[in-house]
Amino acid sequence: MFANLDFDVIRRALPYLFYEGMTFTLTLTGLAALGGLIFGTAIALMRLSGFKILGRIAGVYVDFMRSLPLVLVIFWFYFLVPYIGQWLTGASRPISVGAFASSLITFIMFEAAYFSEIMRAGIQSISRGQPAAANALGLTYAQTMRYVVLPQAFRNMLPVLITQTIVLFQDTSLVYVLSITDFLGAASKVAQRDGRLVEMYLFAAVVYFTISSIASFGVRRLQARIAIIR
Amino acid sequence: MIEISHVNKWYSPTFQVLTDCTTSVNKGEVVVVCGPSGSGKSTLIKCVNALEPFQSGDISVDGTKVNDPKTDLPKLRSRVGMVFQHFELFPHLKIIENLCLAQQKVLGRSHDKAVAKGMQLLDRVGLNEQAQKFPAQLSGGQQQRVAIARALAMDPIVMLFDEPTSALDPEMVSEVLDVMVDLAREGMTMMVVTHEMGFARKVANRVIFMDRGEIVEDAPKDDFFGKTRSDRAQKFLSKILSH
Numbered sequence: 001m002f003a004n005l006d007f008d009v010i011r012r013a014l015p016y017l018f019y020e021g022m023t024f025t026l027t028l029t030g031l032a033a034l035g036g037l038i039f040g041t042a043i044a045l046m047r048l049s050g051f052k053i054l055g056r057i058a059g060v061y062v063d064f065m066r067s068l069p070l071v072l073v074i075f076w077f078y079f080l081v082p083y084i085g086q087w088l089t090g091a092s093r094p095i096s097v098g099a100f101a102s103s104l105i106t107f108i109m110f111e112a113a114y115f116s117e118i119m120r121a122g123i124q125s126i127s128r129g130q131p132a133a134a135n136a137l138g139l140t141y142a143q144t145m146r147y148v149v150l151p152q153a154f155r156n157m158l159p160v161l162i163t164q165t166i167v168l169f170q171d172t173s174l175v176y177v178l179s180i181t182d183f184l185g186a187a188s189k190v191a192q193r194d195g196r197l198v199e200m201y202l203f204a205a206v207v208y209f210t211i212s213s214i215a216s217f218g219v220r221r222l223q224a225r226i227a228i229i230r
Numbered sequence: 231m232i233e234i235s236h237v238n239k240w241y242s243p244t245f246q247v248l249t250d251c252t253t254s255v256n257k258g259e260v261v262v263v264c265g266p267s268g269s270g271k272s273t274l275i276k277c278v279n280a281l282e283p284f285q286s287g288d289i290s291v292d293g294t295k296v297n298d299p300k301t302d303l304p305k306l307r308s309r310v311g312m313v314f315q316h317f318e319l320f321p322h323l324k325i326i327e328n329l330c331l332a333q334q335k336v337l338g339r340s341h342d343k344a345v346a347k348g349m350q351l352l353d354r355v356g357l358n359e360q361a362q363k364f365p366a367q368l369s370g371g372q373q374q375r376v377a378i379a380r381a382l383a384m385d386p387i388v389m390l391f392d393e394p395t396s397a398l399d400p401e402m403v404s405e406v407l408d409v410m411v412d413l414a415r416e417g418m419t420m421m422v423v424t425h426e427m428g429f430a431r432k433v434a435n436r437v438i439f440m441d442r443g444e445i446v447e448d449a450p451k452d453d454f455f456g457k458t459r460s461d462r463a464q465k466f467l468s469k470i471l472s473h
Contacts, residue, residue: 130320132281132314136311136312139304155322
């Protein structure tokens with residue numbers, strides 16, 4: 001059955017696949033993970049704060065984001081962001097945002113919901129005596145979080161955070177609905193241009209599998225190295 | 231130095247943990263607080279640096295009212311050293327970093343100054359060789375000595391000890407008490423929640439006995455151990471001194 005396959009098409013498409021496609025995929029993954037972690041941590045702190053209203057707002061946000069399919073949010077946001085921009089800036093016509101910025105904002109907002117739950121669990125895993133000791137030394141709430149609680153929470157949760165980022169790496173392929181050329185999008189374009197669907201999609205699968213596996217392996221190594229000695 | 235007057239605290243409308251507690255700790259004084267578990271002694275000492283809120287009454291430290299919403303609590307706490315039952319060293323930081331963190335972030339000392347001060351205090355508690363280790367690599371007694379050094383690094387005007395030896399293995403109790411005795415003899419103002427009556431006999435000026443959230447006994451050491459007046463204090467003492 002492999003007689004009719006032409007794997008040379010992959011070799012010829014490699015520069016395009018990686019320089020265009022993979023660069024986009026990795027950039028989006030990295031920036032979305034970073035943004036999601038920062039906003040997710042802020043949401044987690046809101047949920048754990050003593051202020052009921054803040055916690056409620058954060059809770060509704062997380063529940064809302066987690067109950068929508070990602071594809072829908074990407075699509076929806078792409079068409080909505082220009083109008084939100086217009087409304088915010090008071091411009092006379094919808095702001096043109098571009099597919100990359102739109103998809104990045106979407107992923108950050110979506111991932112923030114998931115990262116916030118991970119960071120919340122991480123913060124709750126720190127015993128109450130730790131912030132008490134930090135407060136007793138005169139550290140403010142912000143200093144206590146920054147120097148004592150969050151570094152420990154982050155380390156405790158690092159394996160889960162990276163696992164979530166691997167899922168994010170795979171999910172970025174959903175930007176195909178915006179006709180963006182990510183890795184899968186690039187593979188798909190070549191496949192259709194050259195009529196080599198089987199080869200290109202097989203290759204794409206192998207690449208996603210390899211990168212995700214290496215990352216998972218890396219998580220285990222890292223876990224052993226940076227875990228807090230207890 | 232510490233003025234506690236008519237402090238009441240409720241955990242819920244029907245559960246009162248502190249009832250009309252009034253006492254004081256003068257400059258240079260060592261006051262030991264003892265009592266059965268659940269008597270509110272830990273809660274009381276945590277009210278002194280506002281780690282626990284209370285609903286009525288007043289506490290002031292060096293003239294600053296702890297329960298005044300306008301009080302800069304971090305600033306006040308930075309001058310009140312506290313040692314916890316479970317040490318509460320920061321496990322992700324090395325020993326020397328544990329000592330430097332608040333010096334640099336709260337007092338604004340330079341890194342070099344903070345390290346010098348930290349090393350000097352580690353030397354004092356006999357642990358300067360452990361400076362580059364992490365807390366979990368030390369024994370309980372060593373960790374508690376580091377915790378005392380960490381509090382002293384802030385140059386506190388008063389030290390609070392919340393059952394500093396209760397979580398230690400018996401053979402490690404004395405190394406911690408030795409450090410505390412030295413501190414007391416140097417004239418540090420101390421409020422100590424403990425069951426170590428030997429420590430109280432050695433260095434305390436006054437002993438406070440609490441039961442069910444009330445201060446039952448507040449007497450000079452010799453009076454307390456000599457002619458204990460209340461039945462409850464007598465019962466408590468006979469229980470912990472009989473072995």
